Amino acid sequence: MPARPKPNTASTSAPAPVSTWSSRHLLGLQELPAAEISALLGQAAAYRDLATSNTRRSTLLKGQMVVTMFVESSTRTKVSFNLAARRLGADTLDFAAGSSSLSKGETLVDTVKNIEAMGIDILVVRHPASGAPHLLVRQVKSVVVNAGDGAHEHPTQGLLDTFTILRARGKVAGLKVGIVGDILHSRVARSNIWALLKLGAEVWVCGPATLIPDGIRDLGVKVSHDLDALLPSLDVVNMLRIQHERIKGPPLFPSIHEYARLFGLNAARVRSAKTSLLVMHPGPLNRGVEITPEVADGPRSAILEQVANGLAVRMAVLHRAAGFPPGATSA
Amino acid sequence: MSTILIRGGRVIDPANGVDAVAHVFIRDGKIVSVGAKETKAKETIEAKGLVVCPGLIDMHVHLREPGKEEEETIASGSAAAIAGGFTSVAAMPNTEPACDTEAQVEFTVLRGNRAGLANVFPIGAVSKGRRGAELAEIGQMVRGGAVAFSDDGAPVHNAALMRLALEYAAMFDRCVIQHSEDPNLFGCGCMHEGRVSMELGLEGIPGAAEESMIARDVLLAKLTGGHLHVAHISARGSAEQIRRGKAEGVRVTAEVTPHHFTLTDERVRTFDPVFKMNPPLREGPDVAAMIRGLQDGTIEVIASDHAPHATEEKELEFPEAPFGVIGLETQLGLVMTYLVEPGHLPLPKAIATMTVNPARILRIPKGTLSPGADADVTLFDPKKKWTVDATKFRSRSRNCPFHGWPLRGRPEMVLVGGRVLPCR
The missing domain is CATH 3.40.50.1370 (Aspartate/ornithine carbamoyltransferase)
Structure with missing residues (x-):
């Protein structure tokens, strides 16, 4: 649960580098310390060239399954996460919510538990309800990355x-x-x-x-x-x-x-x-x-x-979600 | 002839201004006397160290029968009432179908009697089907046993209908209980509108949605001379509207729930729908205003708004989950721990909010230990420490926001019409 932030916690001095991430989930930026945001941006910079290259690709996430589940329409973000995952060598699966059991009345938690039973590591979720990724973190085992929840965070x-x-x-x-x-x-x-x-x-x-x-x-x-x-x-x-x-x-x-x-x-x-x-x-x-x-x-x-930077940022976020420490760009 | 002596407890009977160590003597289900004299009885209940008070009344519960028996029944709700130290409950009419006819009212009474636990008093719907269009058969429901009228769960939005309801119910000396909420200001809100809703991106319900309807209804009560009872107030301005109405001599009374004097919207940061209720949890100053309202008598009743919901419904996305929390089995402990213990409310005054005050509002001959009254009595240990365990509740539902909370003050035993029922 995010701590209530103090207004204007802005600091102009560069935050100290971080050696570990606070969590593998990414639910919002409100609860992320400045140092960790900086570290993620640094990680994105390290991936920036790789992000838009079609000839080179990392094997960092080889063997990991990244599922994108968008219960609300999206073009950019979904494509971006899929490409980011592939450029890190992960397997990807796009879960199409419109043609899924969600439209047959299955609850979000049940749907995710069922997909999870087939073996997934990272779940990238977009949902029209604020807090839907937080609900999933409470109820499922996968690492959850918030790709936009209601009017809450992206x-x-x-x-x-x-x-x-x-x-x-x-x-x-x-x-x-x-x-x-x-x-x-x-x-x-x-x-x-x-x-x-x-x-x-x-x-x-x-x-x-x-x-x-x-x-x-x-x-x-x-x-x-x-x-x-x-x-x-x-x-x-x-x-x-x-x-x-x-x-x-x-x-x-x-x-x-x-x-x-x-x-x-x-x-x-x-x-x-x-x-x-x-x-x-x-x-x-x-x-x-x-x-x-x-x-x-x-x-x-x-x-x-x-848009191009978005790929690098999402590679950094998946890097973190997969449990790799800040800095490294190969396993 | 059966006789019971409740011996040596601290007897608190606000209706008669009693607060003393005394013995309560009961014969054939009626109170005979309260005093220092120890009458010999067939059965003696040792009450040393316990508070002995009139049987507690919860004037705002949802028992879900008929229609949602998987969430609660009149029998399971009555059992939860006894476990919480309540000998009487008033059941809201937003069942499926709504309790809007004499037959429905009598069904509630019948099922209450059949359960044989707490007294169950039906509240009838104000409007047919709770649709807010035309008056339900209020007169016949009074004959069937309805003690008050409400479309609770929804407001009587139409001001002309509210006016009619106040006028018509007054003819039978009954109050209209309003769920005060302007539906347009409410919109699609799912939590209090404020700093937290802004940060979470959840649609808010401003305090003014409640306050504006109370302001209107106080004017209508003044116009008609009817008795307006405002259910579950939550916003600081609501207390102010009611205070002003009372000062002008308007017949207006009000209630507050334990969650509105203990919790704030900060809890919603978890996105856990166990903190989703209507009216929503508000801010610190609103909580303070609820406590002040209880202190100065603006708010004369504490009621649970016990609203059972199935677990699967409360494990949904926050905006999708239903409003409501259960409260029968935690109310007394919360009142003791958060109002009496910190000195906000003296114990006799706290007891009055759950005995004589709701009895007067509902015009029921309860809430007192006067000689001749039904022997409805609650015995509780004001110091007993316990931890809320919702999995052990007698309610069929588990949507309790206080699970795991340490509380002080626990009911031990109740008597309903002289019949002894343990709370555990």
């Missing part, structure tokens, strides 16, 4: 976004990072906030008041409802999509049109920003809503770099 996305900033700017501490959009429903925002604060960034969230949860300031982030005022001072901006599928009551803002006008990143807005502004987006993009094509595909965009 730890590998938080790591890969932070890794992207680190590689582009050489540091995280002291940078001013804006996360713009549907913060309320975003697990990406939460995981980013934890990682960035722990590594010493100044974090701002920006969006309509109805999409920014009450009390988020208590975490140590700053809040803006005015993108034009905020943008010129940012070093990094991370644009999030509106999660329409999680909005069940009345719409939380008047129209997409108004939203795009107030909070969309377009060329005119980017001209007011620092020339060094790094533009990120976790995907999937809604072009013309939160980001215009010219910005998404423009020179400051790190969007495809994020």
